[in-house]
Amino acid sequence: MTGTAAPKQRRWTPPYATDRLDAVVRVPGSKSMTARALVLSALAEGPSTIRRPLHSRDTLLMVEALRSLGVTVDTADPELWRVEPGPLRGGTDVDCGLAGTVMRFLPPVAALADGPVAFDGDPHARKRPNDGVIWALRDLGVKVDDGDRAALPFTVKAKGGVTGGGLEVDASKTSQLISALLMAAPRFKRGLDLRHVGDRPVPSRPYLDMVVQMLRQAGAEVDDSEEDRWRVEPGSLRGREWVIEPDLQNAAPFLCAAVAAGGRVTVLDWPTETTQAGDRIREILVEMGSRVEWARGGLTIVGAPAVLPVHLDLADASELTPSLAALFGINRGPSSIHGVAHIRGHETDRIAALAKELTKLGADVVEYDDGLKIGGHATRPMTWETYADHRMAHAGAIVGLVTPDFEVSDVACTSKTWPEFAAVWEQAILGRGNGAV
Known part of the structure; x- marks a missing residue:
């Protein structure tokens, strides 16, 4: 079982996608x-x-x-x-x-x-x-x-x-x-x-x-x-069985990978009804030109790398910002995200961190108080800093799909919500098995 101590940093070279993806992934609980x-x-x-x-x-x-x-x-x-x-x-x-x-x-x-x-x-x-x-x-x-x-x-x-x-x-x-x-x-x-x-x-x-x-x-x-x-009225709470859904926020970078590299990615056991904010990734990727299928035991995204520009208010689904910003930084745009001023107070100031790393990558970035406008260009080799933030590591993994000689400064920070993220990502991208664990 994973411990509770702060993880030791681990530099990571995320896999470069040499072919269209065909992966089935099981993500952990919400x-x-x-x-x-x-x-x-x-x-x-x-x-x-x-x-x-x-x-x-x-x-x-x-x-x-x-x-x-x-x-x-x-x-x-x-x-x-x-x-x-x-x-x-x-x-x-x-x-x-x-x-x-x-x-x-x-x-x-x-x-x-x-x-x-x-x-x-x-x-x-x-x-x-x-x-x-x-x-x-x-x-x-x-x-x-x-x-x-x-x-x-x-x-x-x-x-x-x-x-x-x-x-x-x-x-x-x-x-x-x-x-x-x-x-x-x-x-x-x-x-x-x-x-x-x-x-x-x-x-x-x-x-x-x-x-x-x-x-x-x-x-x-x-x-x-x-x-x-x-x-809320005063009273007692009942003990009961809680059944935890897959974490749709952790699934987002895998679905974005299908758009970044092309191909198909399935996340197993995606709930048909949920209160999870991450469920919105489905409609966003469709808006960007990809296709959603309920197939292979879960939700499948058939990616369209030549994405359409989008302008998103993510106030209700702000955890999707890093993965989508990374996608915008490696595809044609410009696209924008607004309504997420509060993510400046997350694990790091995510707006500032994304602006800095995407600019280093070669993207055109305009930083707003509550979001970003991003236009992608050809990417260049770099080390993507994570700022001890698991979502920044997820974003770096997406960028690495299309960027040779690219490193993520620390993938160990993903232990916050998914200690096995890097291993499952490598399985999904490199085709070792089918990515499902």
């Missing part, structure tokens, strides 16, 4: 669903199971954090994790690594513990904004000692419960703030009446659909009928 299932199971009254969970640094950091809070999580069976909730205990430390899900989802859970809980993480994580969660907890009457940083490290001074009630937040930086508060809300004495009051809309809305759906499946009463308002 990080978003696995993280939410772990939190909801930890807050339930009875035991739960999580079938086909994602094994990655982020999800194992969540497991270890919940264990430190007194929750029993049995990961001995890699295909079926078992969660036994218990009284939440304080006097403990939580290592967030570089996982936004841990640093945002668990402070409201920690506020229910019987003593202080200290949070810290990787050096890069200390640069990620967490002011929304910290300020929200303070507005709920929970003391948080953050040294006026509004970021890691901080300590939640828990006293065994949260009153709850009405709360206004600005969630325009990340939807994870809403998700975090909603998951803990059934355990608040008065539940939660939560309103988003920011000047900009909440990004990545499909994640909110996901958390509301999963809360209801666990027995919570959630009213989201009014825009930018969520009402």
Whole structure:
């Protein structure tokens, strides 16, 4: 099983595509669903199971954090994790690594513990904004000692419960703030009446659909009928079996590979109905001129390398930005992406990082506050920097398909959501087997 320590960097030469692709790929479980299932199971009254969970640094950091809070999580069976909730205990430390899900989802859970809980993480994580969660907890009457940083490290001074009630937040930086508060809300004495009051809309809305759906499946009463308002009644959550879908965000670079190199790529077990934001990649690639088929046991993209220019608002699917930006950088354009200002606060400033690396590659790039305009040209040899960001490594893999003498500075950072990414990518591109693992 993958550990939770920061991975040692590993330089990587991604495979160059010498022929059209014909690959079948199995991607691991959804990080978003696995993280939410772990939190909801930890807050339930009875035991739960999580079938086909994602094994990655982020999800194992969540497991270890919940264990430190007194929750029993049995990961001995890699295909079926078992969660036994218990009284939440304080006097403990939580290592967030570089996982936004841990640093945002668990402070409201920690506020229910019987003593202080200290949070810290990787050096890069200390640069990620967490002011929304910290300020929200303070507005709920929970003391948080953050040294006026509004970021890691901080300590939640828990006293065994949260009153709850009405709360206004600005969630325009990340939807994870809403998700975090909603998951803990059934355990608040008065539940939660939560309103988003920011000047900009909440990004990545499909994640909110996901958390509301999963809360209801666990027995919570959630009213989201009014825009930018969520009402959660106090009550107990049921233990249950969670079945995790394939991670469609991790599938995106493989589908983009069919466009970059031509040919066919199938992702097995693609859900026909889902709340995952990554599902939007299907319609985007069709808009760019490729074809979608439900075939070979999953979703197949038949790529069209001479892509059509597109202009995308990715506010609700911003995790697709790096893979699509890489695709734009190696194909004709110009194409553009808007609505993703919030990804400047992800593992790195993804807009700035993409602009820098694509410019080094030879693309024409215009950087906006909330996105990029990219026109591709002939690529040139380079080392693609990843900035400790798994999505930047995915983008580099796509560029490497058509760029000789190309290296990615660090592929080990993909362990955040998929430790086997590089091996599966090489199988898919070089045709070792069929890429399915």
